[in-house]
Amino acid sequence: MSVSLARGIFDAFFASIKSLTKRRYTLRYPEQKLDLPDGYTYDPKTQVGSPGVKGRHILYLDKCTGCSLCAIACEGIADCIDMVKVDGTWPKDKKAIMPQIDYGRCVFCGFCVDACPFDCLFMTPEYELASTDKRKLVQTPFQLGTLPEKKGLVEFIPDEKSGAHHA
Amino acid sequence: MEVVERQGDYLTMSVGPQHPGSGHMRLIVTVDGDIIVKVKPDPGYVHRGAEKMCEVRTYIQNIPHLERPVIIDSCGILFAYVLAAEELIGVQPPPRAQYIRIIMAELNRIISHMYWLSIYGIFMGHSTMFMWPMGDRELFIDLAASIGGTRVTFSYFIPGGVRNDIPPGFKEKALKTFDYFVKRLKEYEKIYFNNPLVLKRTQGVGVFKREDAISLGVTGPNLRASGVASDTRKDEPYSMYDTIDFDIPTYREGDSYSRAWVRLEEMRESMKIIRQAIDKMEAGPVKQPMRGQIKGKVGEAFARTEAARGTMFYHIVSDGGKFPYRVKISVPSFRNLIAMSHLLEGNRLADMPVIYWGLDYWPVEADR
Numbered sequence: 001m002s003v004s005l006a007r008g009i010f011d012a013f014f015a016s017i018k019s020l021t022k023r024r025y026t027l028r029y030p031e032q033k034l035d036l037p038d039g040y041t042y043d044p045k046t047q048v049g050s051p052g053v054k055g056r057h058i059l060y061l062d063k064c065t066g067c068s069l070c071a072i073a074c075e076g077i078a079d080c081i082d083m084v085k086v087d088g089t090w091p092k093d094k095k096a097i098m099p100q101i102d103y104g105r106c107v108f109c110g111f112c113v114d115a116c117p118f119d120c121l122f123m124t125p126e127y128e129l130a131s132t133d134k135r136k137l138v139q140t141p142f143q144l145g146t147l148p149e150k151k152g153l154v155e156f157i158p159d160e161k162s163g164a165h166h167a
Numbered sequence: 168m169e170v171v172e173r174q175g176d177y178l179t180m181s182v183g184p185q186h187p188g189s190g191h192m193r194l195i196v197t198v199d200g201d202i203i204v205k206v207k208p209d210p211g212y213v214h215r216g217a218e219k220m221c222e223v224r225t226y227i228q229n230i231p232h233l234e235r236p237v238i239i240d241s242c243g244i245l246f247a248y249v250l251a252a253e254e255l256i257g258v259q260p261p262p263r264a265q266y267i268r269i270i271m272a273e274l275n276r277i278i279s280h281m282y283w284l285s286i287y288g289i290f291m292g293h294s295t296m297f298m299w300p301m302g303d304r305e306l307f308i309d310l311a312a313s314i315g316g317t318r319v320t321f322s323y324f325i326p327g328g329v330r331n332d333i334p335p336g337f338k339e340k341a342l343k344t345f346d347y348f349v350k351r352l353k354e355y356e357k358i359y360f361n362n363p364l365v366l367k368r369t370q371g372v373g374v375f376k377r378e379d380a381i382s383l384g385v386t387g388p389n390l391r392a393s394g395v396a397s398d399t400r401k402d403e404p405y406s407m408y409d410t411i412d413f414d415i416p417t418y419r420e421g422d423s424y425s426r427a428w429v430r431l432e433e434m435r436e437s438m439k440i441i442r443q444a445i446d447k448m449e450a451g452p453v454k455q456p457m458r459g460q461i462k463g464k465v466g467e468a469f470a471r472t473e474a475a476r477g478t479m480f481y482h483i484v485s486d487g488g489k490f491p492y493r494v495k496i497s498v499p500s501f502r503n504l505i506a507m508s509h510l511l512e513g514n515r516l517a518d519m520p521v522i523y524w525g526l527d528y529w530p531v532e533a534d535r
Contacts, residue, residue: 004363005363008361008362008363008366009362009363009364011357011358011361011362012357012358012359012361012362014357015354015357015358016295016358018354019299019354025302025305026302037313037334040316040331046456047454047456047457048330048331048332048452048453048454049330049331050331050332051313051314051316051331051332051333051334052316052331053312053316053317054316054317073227073228075228076223076224076225076228076229077224077228077231077232078231107231107320107322108316108317108320109230109231109320109322110316110322110330111227111228111230111231111322114330123316156309158306158309158340158343158344158347159343159347160343160344160346160347161347162347163302163303163306163344163347163351164306164309
């Protein structure tokens, strides 16, 4: 009994001491950031999406027709899309209304992307959307129309020896 | 802890309702010294009315809110819903979509069991066992996120298939992670499962006899730890599980220790299932296209699947409209709640965290 007890404790200690020599696979956020793949997109013809990160949306202002299908899709989910009036003249959008997204409510399910038949609402890998003011979480169509700048550079590579490493 | 009443030698107090590990729930415990005499679970603090919400939302709009009760096993709770909804809508998922569903459901099972294991470690004061599974869980979250797009709530299964194909290079990434994790599980065994201190805390604690487990209607890993080889994936194969070869880990003791082992072995089996599913998958469509408003035909449908915590059952009644008429969710956590008061009585108060979390009770899922 006491031999197995000593052996069990020794094994447990040895396993933890061995892990001291291992490289850690956490990142030094925010100095280091992950290089994420592209955002989620959807092809209305085949009705299949692309495997991508569901982050902040991107709205192609010149393609939007103001049909408000994205807002209807969101109604029962998060109710975070509002159609708002935008300045300027838009040849495709006579009423000049475009979606405005409240990121305080969005659940990032991407069903609004699936609802858009004009290839104009997609998602980007931008995930740093936190704000100290809840009014800043509401993004106007012009804010949604900008592509995010590439922030992350570190790549996450799975490794059969040490779990993962970064490059 | 708050004293509710004092009666002779007995002391009745309330444990919770502030988050005893996973969500808000309360246990009204009567103790005689250190021994628990009576336990009355008091669930319902996180009831959100998910079933009622289903009645005013379309079949697609129901998906994001239905996975909220168990976000760490979001594909497990959705699997039965999409199977039942498909029967009503009248769509058949292509074979490739069914294999991708299996991959996602098993990845979610691993993610959920890893979360469980880390909290089980910290409940016993074993901080290393909190850090290691939480760190390794990220590898599996990374795999699942490369398919689903988000970290936990993927909204990935929809009636008619899955929303997108798996990314190129997923197989190599997954196999590398599994090769690492199989070796890692041996280290888990050394530091935790064969650790004499853990054996002392869990062996013979909260023993659940085979007959009691069957008569109380407990499901999932808790039932399998009591010696009943019952698994919905084997008993009533759904999706493509009948083409896949895997074992059901079963233990006879029925104590907290064997409940931990069942979950550890299940992670190994899940990796075996995913390896086979990746190999068996053939190129093809991942979704059957649907045009126009999705409506269910008049009638009812039910589906039973094996989620991480046990048998997940959905019963959907449709009146032919775009909303389901009634959705009944029968969740495994609520069934396992019955076992809690049965197991805690007669044990020491210090063993309560081990028994409570050993059952893998998830209050939000039970209250739904």
